[in-house]
Amino acid sequence: MKYYKTSLLQLIGPLLALLLSFLIGGIFIFFVGRDPILVYERFFSQTLGNAYGMSQVLFKATPLMFTGLCVALSFRAGLFNIGAEGQLIIGTFLTAWVGFTFNSLPALVLIPFCLIAGILGGAFWGAIPGVLKAKFGAHEVINTIMMNFIAAALVSYLVINVYAVPATIHTPQISPASELPRLDFLVDSLRGSPANVSVFLALTASIFCYYFLWKTRWGYELRALGLSRSASEYAGINIGQRTIMTLALSGGIAGLVGSNFVMGYKHYFELGFSEGIGYIGIAVALLAKNHPLGIILTAVFFGILEYGTLTIGTFVPKELSNILQAIVILFVLITSKLINWWIRQLQALTAIGNVHA
Amino acid sequence: MKKIFLSLPFIAILLCCGCGQKKPEQLKTSELKIGLVFDVGGRGDKSFNDAAYRGLERGKRELGVDFEYIEPGPGADREAALRQLASRDDIGLIFGIGFIFTDDITNMAKEFPHKNFACIDYTVDFKKVIPPNLVALVFKEEEGSFLVGALAALITKTDIIGFVGGMQSPLIKKFEAAYVAGAKYVNPKCLVHIGYAGVTGEAFKNPGKGKELALGQYAKGADIIYHASGVTGLGVFEAAREKQKLAIGVDSDQYHEAPGYILTSMTKVVDNAVYDMIKAMNEGTFQGGRVITFGLKSKGIDYVYNENNKNLIPDDVHAKIEDLRSKIIAGEIIVPYQ
Numbered sequence: 300m301k302y303y304k305t306s307l308l309q310l311i312g313p314l315l316a317l318l319l320s321f322l323i324g325g326i327f328i329f330f331v332g333r334d335p336i337l338v339y340e341r342f343f344s345q346t347l348g349n350a351y352g353m354s355q356v357l358f359k360a361t362p363l364m365f366t367g368l369c370v371a372l373s374f375r376a377g378l379f380n381i382g383a384e385g386q387l388i389i390g391t392f393l394t395a396w397v398g399f400t401f402n403s404l405p406a407l408v409l410i411p412f413c414l415i416a417g418i419l420g421g422a423f424w425g426a427i428p429g430v431l432k433a434k435f436g437a438h439e440v441i442n443t444i445m446m447n448f449i450a451a452a453l454v455s456y457l458v459i460n461v462y463a464v465p466a467t468i469h470t471p472q473i474s475p476a477s478e479l480p481r482l483d484f485l486v487d488s489l490r491g492s493p494a495n496v497s498v499f500l501a502l503t504a505s506i507f508c509y510y511f512l513w514k515t516r517w518g519y520e521l522r523a524l525g526l527s528r529s530a531s532e533y534a535g536i537n538i539g540q541r542t543i544m545t546l547a548l549s550g551g552i553a554g555l556v557g558s559n560f561v562m563g564y565k566h567y568f569e570l571g572f573s574e575g576i577g578y579i580g581i582a583v584a585l586l587a588k589n590h591p592l593g594i595i596l597t598a599v600f601f602g603i604l605e606y607g608t609l610t611i612g613t614f615v616p617k618e619l620s621n622i623l624q625a626i627v628i629l630f631v632l633i634t635s636k637l638i639n640w641w642i643r644q645l646q647a648l649t650a651i652g653n654v655h656a
Numbered sequence: 657m658k659k660i661f662l663s664l665p666f667i668a669i670l671l672c673c674g675c676g677q678k679k680p681e682q683l684k685t686s687e688l689k690i691g692l693v694f695d696v697g698g699r700g701d702k703s704f705n706d707a708a709y710r711g712l713e714r715g716k717r718e719l720g721v722d723f724e725y726i727e728p729g730p731g732a733d734r735e736a737a738l739r740q741l742a743s744r745d746d747i748g749l750i751f752g753i754g755f756i757f758t759d760d761i762t763n764m765a766k767e768f769p770h771k772n773f774a775c776i777d778y779t780v781d782f783k784k785v786i787p788p789n790l791v792a793l794v795f796k797e798e799e800g801s802f803l804v805g806a807l808a809a810l811i812t813k814t815d816i817i818g819f820v821g822g823m824q825s826p827l828i829k830k831f832e833a834a835y836v837a838g839a840k841y842v843n844p845k846c847l848v849h850i851g852y853a854g855v856t857g858e859a860f861k862n863p864g865k866g867k868e869l870a871l872g873q874y875a876k877g878a879d880i881i882y883h884a885s886g887v888t889g890l891g892v893f894e895a896a897r898e899k900q901k902l903a904i905g906v907d908s909d910q911y912h913e914a915p916g917y918i919l920t921s922m923t924k925v926v927d928n929a930v931y932d933m934i935k936a937m938n939e940g941t942f943q944g945g946r947v948i949t950f951g952l953k954s955k956g957i958d959y960v961y962n963e964n965n966k967n968l969i970p971d972d973v974h975a976k977i978e979d980l981r982s983k984i985i986a987g988e989i990i991v992p993y994q
Contacts, residue, residue, distance in 0.1 A: 355736060455855030459824060466779045466826050468756070491739055491767065493732045564732060565759075570825075571696070571857040572731040609733055610740065612726035613691075617698060 312638035316630035324623040328615055338614050345610035346603045352610070354482055354494035358564070360602030361494075362387070362556040362573070364501035366580025367598050368508050369421075369553035371589035373439075375512060376545040377525035382428060382443025383553045384577025385450030390421030390554020392454045395561045395568035396462075398473025406476040413477045414500075414558060418551040424450060425550020426543055433539030439546065447577070458570050469569040479563040495563030497555075501598075504552055508591035521545055553577065579605075582628055586635075688748030690715065690723040690934055691741030693734060695754030696857035698727040701886040703907040704926060708753045708776065710908075711930025718931075719938050730857060735760045742768040749937045751930060755779050755827055765790040765944070772942050774933045776926055777827070780947055788945040793929045796951035798834035798993040799984055800922040801882070803952075803959050804904050805838025806980055807920060808880040809846040810973045811902070818849040818873035820866055820892050822885030823859040828852070830993045831884040831906075837992050842976070849873040853888045866891025874899045880919055882906070893917065902968070911964045919968055921960045925950060953985045 325335035346352045366383040373380035394417035401409060428442035462470045479496050483489040512518040523531040524541050532538050560572055583601055587593030604627065608620035692712060694705050712723045724747070726737040734757060741750050742764055748771065752761040755777040765773045765787035778792035786792055808817045819835055821828040832850060839846045851869040853859040866888035870881050874895060881896065882904040883889035889906060893914035896903040903914065905921030929950060936942040950956020961974060983989045 358732060452855050455824065459826070459855075463826065466755070467758070468825050493735070560731060569731075570855070571823075574730040574856060574858065605729070606736070609726065609728060609736055612728070612737060613724040613741075617727040617729075 312634045313631050316634035317627065320623070320627040320630040323626055327619055327622060331615060331619060333614050338611050341614065342607045342611050346607045350486060350488045351492050352606065354489045354492040355606045356599060356602040357482075357498050358492065358494040358559070358602075359605045360598040361498045361501045361559040362576050363579055363583050363598040363601050364505060364594055365555050365559075366553050366577050367583030367587065367594040368504055368591055369425075369549040369577075370580045370584035371587065371591060371594060372508060372512075372521075372552065373545055373549045374584060374589045375525045376521045376541065377528060378432070378542065378545060379440045380425070380428075380443050380546060380549050381440055381581065382425060382446050382546075382550070382577070383580045384573070384575075385443070385447035386421040386424045386550035386553040387556040387573055387577055388447075388450045388454050389424040390417040390419075390550070391557030391561055391573065392457065392568050393417055393420035393554070394557030395470050395473055398477040398561065399462075399471045399567070402474035402476070404474070404476060409474060409477040410479070410562070413473070413562060414555065417554040417557045419554070421554020422547040422551035425553070426547040429543035429546035432546075433542045443546075454568075455570055458568065464567075468571070469565070469567045472566050473561060477562055478566055479558060481563065493564040495559065497558040497563045500555065500558050502595060504555065505591045505595050508552070512591065517541075517544070553580075586628070586631060687720075687722065687746075688937070689746050690721055690749050690751070690937075691744070691747040692723060692725040692751040692753065692930075693737045693741065693757070694725060694727045695756065696728075696730065696860060698861075699725075701860070702910065702913060703886055703889065703905075704924070705753060705886075707908045707924065707926035708751065708930050711927035711934070714927065714931045715934035715938075719935060721934050721938055735764070738764045739767070742771050742773075748772060749774065749933065749942070751776070751933070753777075753926075761790065762787060772937055772944060774930075776929060778947070786945050786947065790944045791933060791942075792947040793933075794947055794949045795924050795926075795929075796949065796957055796991075797884075797922070797924060798830050798991045799952045800924070800957040800959055801831045801834035801884075802838035802841070802984065802989075802991045803977055803980060804882055804920060804922045805835035805848075806842045807838075807959065807969070807973065807977050808835075808882060808904060809839035809843035810976060811919065811969070812843075812846065812879050814877045814879050815843065815845055816847045816849065816877040816879065818870070818878035818881035819851070820869045820873070820881055820883040820885055820889070821850070821852040822854075822888050823857055824852040824855050828884050831882075833993060834991050835882055838980075841980075841989070847877075849876055849878050853885055860886035860888055862888045863891030863894065867895045870895035870903070871899065874901050880904065882922070905960075909960045911960065915964070918965065920965055923958050923960060925956050925958075929956070951985075952981055 328335040328338050346356050366387060369383045370380055394413045397413045397416040424446060428439045428446055431437040431442050432439045458470060464471055482494040483492060512522060520536045520541055523536060524538060528538060561568055579601055583594055583597045587597040604624045611620060690712060699705055699709055715721045716723060728734050728737045738750060738752060738760055741747050750771060750773050752775040757775050758779040761773050761775045769789055773790040774793060776793050778794060780792055780794060817839060819832050821832055836848045839848055851873060853862050853865040853869060866885055870892040873881055880902045881892055883892040884906045890913060892903050896917040897914050902919040903917055904919050907924045909921045909923055911918045984991060
């Protein structure tokens with residue numbers, strides 16, 4: 300009974316937040332001289348009203364799942380990893396590099412090779428701030444941010460000065476053997492959609508993280524680290540090693556973004572393709588309370604916002620869509636806090652009546 | 657319980673869209689519209705993208721052809737935006753603004769053979785065939801950059817000039833190389849300071865960085881700076897105003913961004929190119945599968961010389977630049993672009 304009540308409350312919270320934020324967004328839309336209802340109708344019908352739109356949402360959600368997991372995993376260990384952006388750039392570039400360099404290998408070898416290169420690249424980039432934190436106590440927030448700049452500049456140099464196809468800002472095509480099939484193999488109505496099977500990889504990664512965090516010893520130690528560093532040190536956990544491991548694992552997951560954009564969609568690495576994905580990953584993780592399975596849903600939610608922004612692009616300026624996105628995020632975060640507080644109050648009240656609660 | 661909570665935002669969204677069942681769009685198809693997808697910089701750069709927008713406005717004003725546009729994000733947005741416009745019945749011609757559209761617009765032209773497409777700054781690959789419904793609009797920015805480089809080198813009093821680029825990329829390197837070549841051609845001892853705002857698309861929309869780079873170059877003795885950096889260039893103008901030095905605009909005539917401090921602008925008639933395509937579509941003479949090149953010869957590339965900046969450019973300098981122009985057109989000067 301109580302359970303039923305609380306879940307109902309928790310349902311109302313985000314719903315209210317969404318309604319309120321869309322209402323405010325509607326006022327904005329009205330003031331730029333557009334019909335809010337028409338714009339919203341288009342927003343939802345184009346993202347969730349047909350298979351093509353939904354697949355575009357999945358395509359947008361896939362990299363956000365990877366970066367969301369990356370942030371969440373670190374967060375569970377009490378580490379603020381702002382470096383998903385850099386980790387994914389390094390990983391993705393390496394995925395593409397393997398793809399176009401070893402182009403004589405068969406698919407069975409090359410696809411895992413590309414993915415592993417992505418994981419290792421991201422893991423390496425994550426491990427550096429990890430080592431700095433573990434050995435010298437340098438704060439990971441600053442270091443991961445700085446590593447983002449280094450990654451962007453390094454990869455940009457490599458692409459433009461070494462690997463770029465002349466007069467473009469992308470690398471050569473990866474070998475056809477390393478391409479991942481698109482989802483239009485399954486359903487014909489998805490023709491033209493960039494959605495590809497890497498979405499299943501992202502789902503697997505989410506389940507893996509869930510399993511890792513709650514069913515393995517390492518995951519347990521990682522969470523213990525997040526709850527209290529000193530307590531876990533006292534319990535005999537090797538803090539430094541776990542810090543490096545966590546950031547490397549986070550980076551490795553972010554490094555899988557290449558499976559979506561490079562192996563599944565463009566078949567080459569293009570500079571600037573990932574702008575902001577790493578940072579939105581932070582919001583994805585926070586909104587999901589750093590829960591790996593929740594990230595699947597919040598990533599889809601952000602996917603809807605991202606692709607929806609494009610679908611209403613002819614009606615409202617991009618800036619307005621961005622404002623709308625931000626309002627939605629703020630409201631959902633705020634109300635979830637409020638509702639949780641409210642629930643705790645209610646629980647405290649019922650606890651007085653219910654001894655076994 | 658936690659899981660249920662986490663699923664709530666998603667459920668909420670699903671509920672919300674329940675009332676938004678889709679209806680086919682009911683728009684008149686009597687008149688075809690223009691669809692346009694902007695470059696990363698988007699509208700408001702007072703330069704490249706805004707020039708394209710002026711072309712659209714002129715088409716609406718003079719030919720009555722309505723338009724719609726999209727400002728996409730990075731990555732997959734370009735293709736999705738092009739397809740969104742191409743799949744509409746009321747849109748007959750779709751523009752992609754910027755070299756980055758090359759692959760996407762080629763694929764879209766093949767996917768929608770009954771729609772017309774045009775791409776500004778298309779990267780022509782002679783090994784590939786341009787689809788019969790796509791026009792590649794190519795500009796020889798190097799010719800104009802060469803001229804403004806020569807102009808700057810003739811006007812400078814310190815024999816030091818500067819260049820501020822947006823994103824470090826082959827396209828902007830082309831501006832830089834020709835600018836330096838032009839300066840050295842008329843004034844071999846002229847020194848050129850070079851700076852780039854960054855290595856990603858963000859570098860085209862960062863006026864703060866533009867100002868910082870320009871102030872640095874002015875401090876090192878430069879008295880004229882040419883920018884090829886989109887919105888970032890507005891910071892260069894700000895620095896010029898602050899230090900009472902000169903700057904050179906790009907793509908559009910940027911005199912009004914800092915009156916009195918803009919020596920000239922290297923103009924690229926993106927607006928005319930867009931307008932011409934709209935006109936061709938309107939008259940039914942649109943012919944794809946080809947490259948249209950704009951250079952000094954066709955005045956598709958030019959530099960500004962009018963009442964506003966006449967007093968900044970002495971007559972003998974002007975004559976010299978005009979002489980260089982005719983030499984480039986005649987092929988006597990080969991402008992480097994790398």
